[in-house]
Amino acid sequence: MKTKAAVLLEMGRPMPYAATRPLEVLEVDLEGPGLGEVLVEVKAAGLCHSDLSAVDGTRPWPLPLVLGHEAAGIVRAVGPGVGDLAEGDHVVFSFVPMCGNCRYCAAGRPHLCERGVQANREGRLLTGARRFSLEGRPLHHHLGVAAFSQFTVAARESLVPIPKEVPLETAALFGCAVATGVGAVLNTARVEEGASVAVLGLGGVGLAAVMGAALAGAHPIVAVDLLPHKVELARGLGATHGVVVGDGDAAEAVREITGGGADYAFETAGSVAAMELAYRATRRGGVTVTVGLPQPERMLALPAVGLTAEERTLKGSYMGSSNPRRDVPRFLALYRAGRLPVDRLLTGTLPLEAINEGLDRLAQGEAVRQIVIP
Ligand SMILES: NC(=O)c1ccc[n+]([C@@H]2O[C@H](COP(=O)([O-])OP(=O)(O)OC[C@H]3O[C@@H](n4cnc5c(N)ncnc54)[C@H](O)[C@@H]3O)[C@@H](O)[C@H]2O)c1
Ligand SMILES: [Zn+2]
Ligand SMILES: [Zn+2]
Structure with a gap:
């Protein structure tokens, strides 16, 4: 399928980003979901300083990269082998996929997952795949999420199901700002x-x-x-x-x-x-x-x-030493009970096309969490 995505082609372009436009909004190809993968329609994606660090080169990743790691969306299709998520489910992304089997996962520290961290370094899904491409050239996934896109494909291990009552714009923040x-x-x-x-x-x-x-x-x-x-x-x-x-x-x-x-x-x-x-x-x-x-x-x-x-x-x-499968529901319940006023972190929403202007506002400290609605 085709999807519109914000792609980082080159690091280190100077500010103001509204003028130098380090993120290009492009129509790209998206394949899958393959074995153990899920197609998600991204409904809300937060702009975090770690995105800015990818853009300015503070945290280098393999390029070209579909950026964005703090998001929530709706499952549109599941690949073979995914039995516990279905079309229509609401999900929050975890920016470390949790393999469940490595020594860290076994020790209850999935935020340090060996395979997850390695896949993130390589800009691949936990399955090893890269599902985005531009004119036949594969693109990398930012932290297994690649959220600044209308649709994305993620490994099942990068997703946590959430109740449908939670507004997705707020839910997105539980994947990074709140978890961390x-x-x-x-x-x-x-x-x-x-x-x-x-x-x-x-x-x-x-x-x-x-x-x-x-x-x-x-x-x-x-x-x-x-x-x-x-x-x-x-x-x-x-x-x-x-x-x-x-x-x-x-x-x-x-x-x-x-x-x-x-x-x-x-x-x-x-x-x-x-x-x-x-x-x-x-x-x-x-x-x-x-x-x-x-x-x-x-x-x-x-x-x-x-x-x-x-x-x-x-x-x-790292990631608040969180186990997302335990902590996303736990922190969401506290939010819904009025004990974590996460809504107050929201500074506004913006379309994908205005993402470079959003980077400027974040870098200048004008905004807390801006939500991209791809
Ligand atoms: N450990 C993790 O898992 C994890 C997860 C997400 C983000 N991060 C990192 O956390 C940091 C914060 O992320 P964010 O999205 O909240 O960033 P942000 O840009 O929204 O906020 C950073 C704040 O720090 C302030 N600041 C800068 N220098 C300061 C100083 N010397 N003393 C006091 N305040 C100072 C800025 O004015 C700004 O208000 C970034 O480095 C980001 O990459 C880490
Ligand atoms: Zn973040
Ligand atoms: Zn693991």
């Missing part, structure tokens, strides 16, 4: 009631972490960003205090508010500077969790003796 931000707090750090939390970087992921900290009963919850309007937004989602980076030493401000540093500091900005800030904002004996994804060559330097003498913990968090 809420998961970092509840799964990776396991923040306990009354613990102090700082969140550094208040995009879709960081604001979801603020919501997660409120849900966990953390106090105080200090929201930190370069942009004052992001800090204001966080206050409405459960942050008890706000710090704007640039108004003096932000780490010192967090240390003051929390009486010596946060028990848990989450870096959700994607820069080494923010990681260092998060580490300095953590108390003795505390836990610093990194969620952002800086460029692969960047190194992080920390005071070595402090790690030992202050008994610090530094933890990475």
